[in-house]
Structure formats: C-alpha cells, structure tokens
Amino acid sequence: MNEVPWWSSETLWRKTAIWVTAFMAVVLIVLTFDTVRQITAGGERVPAYNVINQKIFYEVNSDRGYQVPRIGETSALFGNELNEADAEALVTLGKLTVQAKNCMNCHTLLGNGAYYAPDLTKAWLDPGWVNEDLREQLMVQFLMDPENNARTFGTGRRMPNLGITEKEAHGIVAFLKWMSSIDTNGFPRGFKPLEQEDGA
Amino acid sequence: MSTSTVNVPVASPLTAGQRIAMHYFIAAMVLFLAQILFGMISGLQYLMPDVFYNQLDFNVTRMVHINAMIVWLLFGFIGSVYWLVEDEAKTELVGAKLALINFWILTTAVAVVVVVYLFVQVGPGELKSIWLINEGREYIEAPRWADIGIVVCVLVFFYNIAATFMKGTWSGISGVLVLDLVALAGIYCAGMYFTPNISVDQHWWWWVIHLWVEATWEVLVGCIMAWGLIQTLGASRKVVTTWLYIEVALMFGSGILGLGHHYFWIGTPEYWLSIGGFFSALEPIPLVAMVVHAVYDSGRHGFKSANHPALAWLIAHAFGNFFGAGVWGFMHTLPQINLYTHGTQWTASHGHLAFFGAYATINIAMIYIALQRVRGNVWMSGGLSDNGWKWKWSLGLLNGGVVGMTVALLIAGYDQSFVERALEGSTWSGYFQAQQSAWFMQAMNWRMVFGCMTTVGILLMFWDMLTIGTSETRGKQALAPLPE
Ligand code: HEM
Ligand code: HEM
Ligand SMILES: [Fe+2]
DSSP states (O other): OOOOOGGGOHHHHHHHHHHHHHHHHHHHHHHHHHHHHHHSTTSSSSOOGGGGGEEEEEEEETTTTEEEEEEEEEOOGGGOOOOHHHHHHHHHHHHHHHHHTTGGGTSEETTEEOSSSOOOTTGGGOGGGOSHHHHHHHHHHHHHOHHHHOOOTTSOOOOOOOOOOHHHHHHHHHHHHHHTTSOOTTOSTTOOOOOOOOOO | OOOOOOOOOOOOOOOHHHHHHHHHHHHHHHHHHHHHHHHHHHHHHHHOTTTTTTTSOHHHHHHHHHHHHHHHHHHHHHHHHHHHHHHHHTSOOSOHHHHHHHHHHHHHHHHHHHHHHHHTOOOOSSHHHHHHTOOOSTTOOSOHHHHHHHHHHHHHHHHHHHHHHHHSOOOHHHHHHHHHHHHHHHHHGGGOOOOSOHHHHHHHHHHHHHHIIIIIHHHHHHHHHHHHHHHHHOOOHHHHHHHHHHHHHHHHHHHHHHGGGGSSSSSOOTHHHHHHHHHHHHTHHHHHHHHHHHHHHHHHTTTOOSBHHHHHHHHHHHHHIIIIIIIHHHHTTSHHHHHHHTTSHHHHHHHHHHIIIIIIHHHHHHHHHHHHHHTTSBOBSSOOTTTTHHHHHHHHHHHHHHHHHHHHHHHHHHHHIIIIIIITTTOHHHHHHHHTSHHHHHHHHHHHHHHHHHHHHHHHHHHHHHHTTTTOOSBOOOOOOOOO
C-alpha cells in the first residue's frame, strides 16, 4: 500500500518551513533593534567619537574576567581638543579613507577582513609605537610613507604607498583611536598594550 | 529498474531561457578563470611580497579574487534559474529579449568595475571614491553606482522568473525559489550605506554575507539540487519536494539566528555569544540532511544516471557543502574557540572549502546538465568514447587541489592562533612572529602547490566542457521512474 506516514507528508513540512522561517525572522528583527541601539556611537559599548580627546586603556575587568577598554583622563589627539561634531567629522574622514584605500583587503578590523597584515582593532594601543609621546607622529609618518617606514619584522611584507595625505592620516589615526575604545567582549585576548601614564 | 535504451540523439534547439542561461554560464566560467588567476597572484605575494609591490598590491589582487568569485557564482545561479524555469513552469520565458539586454548591461557593468579596480585601485578619502571606485568592504567592494545597477538587473531577472511561473504553473520548487530570490535581493540592500561607525558597518555587512551564504544561497542551491536530481536521476518529485521543505525549515531555523556567530567581537552585545554559538552549532544538521538526500536518491537509482559528470558534481556539492560549511564551519563557531581563530588562516581555510564545496560545485553540475542539451541530448553516462578521462581527472584535480589548500591553510591557522593569538596576545610583532614560524611558512608553500593543482584541474575542465559529447553518436540514456 502507498499510505504516506504523517511525518513524511508534504503539507506538514511546507507549513513547518513557513512557520519556522517566520518565527526566526521575527526574533532576529527584535534582537536587531536592541543591538543597533546598543552599538550606536555614544552608548556603553561603542563610545561617542569625542572619546578621542581622552586616554584609552585596555585592562582586565575583574567582573568580566577579561580585558575591556577603560576611558581615562583628557589627552587630546594632536593636541587639539575637539567638540563632538568635529570629532565625528575627523573619524568620518578616517573611515572614508580606510574604505577608499581598501585597507580591509590586507588587514582585519574587529577581526574581519584579510589576513595579509596585522589586525587593527587595537592598533592605537600597540606597543610597536614605542611610547605615548612618539605614537601620533610615528603613525602619521608611517601612513604617509609606509614604504620607508616599514617594520616588516623580517617578512619583507611592506604596506604599499596608498597616497594618503596628512589630513587623511590624521583622520585614520582618529578612527583607530576611537575603534580601540569599542567593547569587543575581550577580543583580542591577552593583548599587551603600549604602556601609558595613568593619572586616574 | 530502468532499462538503458541506447538510441540516436534527438537534438532539440535550445529554448529562449536556455540560450540566456548559456550566456551567463560562459561569462561565469571566464570570471572563474579570473578568480583563480588573481588567487594565484595573491598566494604568490605571501611568498614573494615584492611581486607587483606598489603596482598591483595584495589588496587589489585579493579584491579581484573574491569579487570575481561572488559574481561568477551569482551568474551561475542566474544562469541555472534561467535554465530550469521553462521546464519547471511548463511554458516559455516571458521576456527573452529583456533578459538578453539585461545580461549585456550586467556584464558590461562588471567589466567596467574590474577595469576600475585594476587601473584606478584606490581613491581619496571622500564619498566620491565609494560611489565610483570601490567601497572597501570585503566581498561587496563594488562601488555604489554598480550596487544600484546590480539591484535593478536583479529586479529585471526576478520579474522574468516570477512572471514566467505566473503564466505557467507553480510547483513546490518554484514557490520556494521565488520567495528565496526576494529575500536574497532584499538582503543585498543592507550593505549599501556609509557609516563612520565600524560596529554598525560590520553588523549590517554580516547581514549580507552571512544571510546570503548560510541562508538564502543554501536554499537556492537546495532548489537547484532538487531539480537536478529529478533531471539526472529521474527522482520522484514528491519525495524531492518534501525534502526541500525539510531543508528550508532546518536551514532557516538554524541559519537566521546563526548570524550571531559573527557578533561575538565586533562591539555587539554579549547575548550573541550564546545565541550565535547555539544556533550556528545547529547549522550542520540541514547539511547532513542534504547529503543523506542526495546519496540516498542516487543509491535508490543504482547510481544510474543520464549525466555522469553532472551527478558526480552534485554529489561533490553535497559532500563539499557538508565538510566545508558544516564541519569546517562548526570547528570554529563556538565563541570559546572563535576567540582565538577569528580572522586567522582558519577563517581562510573554511572560506575556501565552503565556497568551493557548496557553490562552485553545483554551478559546474548545472553547466554539465546544460552542455548535454547543447551537444544534442547525447549520451553522457558510463562508457564515453575516451572513457571520460577529462571530466574524471578534472573532478579529481579540482577537488583534490581545493582540499589540499584547505588543509594547508588549516595548519597555518592552528599555528597562527597559537603563536599570534594565544602566546603573543595579537600585537603587531606577535602577528609577524606567527607569519614567520616554520609551519606557517611551509603551509603557505603547500597552498601554492595545491593552488597549481587546482588551476590545472580548471583548465582541464574547460577543455572537457568545450569537447564533451561533440563526437557522440548515442542518445541520452533514458530514465524510467522507479516503481513507487
Ligand atoms: C556554504 C556555506 C558557507 C560559506 C560559503 C561560508 C563562508 C565563510 C567565509 C568566506 C567566511 C569568512 C568571512 C570573512 O572574510 O571574514 C566565513 C566565516 C565564518 N563561518 Fe562560514 N561559511 C558557510 C557556512 C558556515 C557554517 C554552516 C558555519 C557554522 C557551523 C560557519 C561558520 C563560520 C564562522 C564561525 C565564521 C567566522 C570566522 C571568523 O571569526 O573569522 N560557516 N564563512
Ligand atoms: C588557485 C587556487 C587559489 C589560490 C592560490 C587562492 C588564494 C587566496 C588567497 C591568497 C586569499 C587571501 C587570504 C588572505 O586574506 O590572507 C584568498 C581568499 C579567498 N579565496 Fe582563494 N584561492 C584559490 C582558489 C579559490 C577558490 C577555488 C575559491 C572558492 C570557490 C576561493 C575562495 C576564496 C575566499 C572565499 C577567500 C576569502 C577568505 C576569507 O576572507 O576568509 N579561492 N584566496
Ligand atoms: Fe556565518
């Protein structure tokens, strides 16, 4: 006989497919509203752009058990304290430059991108920039002429010359500084940040 | 069981939809070649960083590599849908002329985008660069003008398909297909705006990437697979359709919230650690179901098929999807592991096996199905005149090459996670220390060796596609349906 058992009925599975899909889509949409609210700049997890006027530390938080960014005392980028609008404009210039120069097809940002060059999530805090006083200048110099400022650690892999102007370089540094203040749930783990003086 | 009747080929001219499909298939194969060429250059730059330094840098070669892949896979899908639409709707394509014009506009746009990538490469930090040169966001680098063009072309394509089904008849397969295409096109729009906020940027970027490859593309290939099994094996439509619904339920049931496995470390809230980890860990289940489905059906029909190369590639798809997406994806999807593997060569290992195994394979299968018809419904079962050595060897070389690259990258990934991430805490010097460790460097060499194998496989496959069936005198093997 050709009795179709209930569990292999076409209609049953069509209905199941529709209901499961609809349910999951609704849950995703609800969560998306909450997530977008939490990651809008100016919140707990993603600070406002004028955070670039302050020191940023990456330290173990004993409640959470891993490193998270901590915002410290005032330490204006390039010596200019910026209001929120100007800070946003500078970070925006940096982000536009990062996209226009296609940084993500060599580097990762927040761990996404390409694997030919180091992750930039905490680049602002990298010990490779020697110390707090030299950092800003070294970063700008490097971005504008990576060919002659390359430290390839013996791999021979140099960043190409992307025609970055001084203004764009300032924007990129602001963007990187702001990015390092994002709460990434402890990624990267065990990072060894540049030593910074802490007046707090 | 079916009796194999050997008769003379009954050639029938291609239908309008099938002629459009052939355009897309040919363009897809040209782009596949471009993908491999630029992949080989990127891989070589790992070994010899001075190759094309300041001329054609890694960011450009890699962008062309992955963009060519996205576009050729989409072309392959569009071609496949045009190929099957009339058969499935049991009527003629509604707007054949429109479809042809649409193809040429899309193809010209792709060519312009690639020329700009290669010769302009980068622009100043202004919105203008994002509109005209490239968007600087992995996989969807296409400049904004092209994004809009793509959406318009996809809408025209969608109109053509939906209207054809409306004129003809609907089926379970076509219903799922059309709804899925709406979602696929809609999701692309999530990737089309600029924001300085990198967390928001990556949040929506993953909507496009993840909800494509782990939801809508999976269901699209599920539809193509369902139709393909009916074609190559004469599988029962009822069984195949029921399976398709089960797969949709499982795939969307796990894959939609599985999106959370990309929300662990980009600034998004902590609840994604559990939601993303849990649902993405379920994603392999539908992929197992698909293997069972394909192998069970093939076995039931005694692996007797009208088109051996196509069936072989369909089975390669089922296994490739399971291993590349299911197993390789699962390996790094729990947050406890992903913390150390995120954004390393692990990811690249998974990306290669998944895209090739799940999506390149099924497009190749569809092209073999099409070629059989193009060559005049000829015999393509066992006992081809040259014993089918070309398709068999190219199948082996291509799959072996990609698996070899995947394993090499996995070893590099282990090394990198351990040295750079676990020991050195992901500093710049830690990164370069890992890149120089002995196992990592060996793995990069092996990747190129297997890359060469893949390339040879592809060239052989092209040769096979140009020649298979051209001097065949026997007709297509007839398939009798199984007694139910
Ligand atoms: C055919 C389906 C799939 C394809 C084509 C695919 C492809 C990819 C690609 C290309 C990436 C890297 C994206 C980037 O460049 O940043 C990626 C990331 C990832 N995939 Fe898949 N994937 C598929 C299915 C799956 C499945 C089923 C799982 C889990 C079970 C999975 C887990 C992951 C995870 C966890 C990442 C993030 C890796 C990281 O943190 O760096 N994938 N996938
Ligand atoms: C000759 C063979 C190939 C070579 C030498 C090659 C090489 C490369 C290289 C060097 C990268 C950049 C990885 C990085 O950022 O460090 C890459 C990325 C990628 N390739 Fe290939 N590739 C080849 C074939 C393929 C094939 C056949 C596919 C799929 C159909 C593919 C899909 C991808 C994907 C999805 C990525 C991005 C991975 C990610 O971001 O995680 N490649 N490939
Ligand atoms: Fe995913």
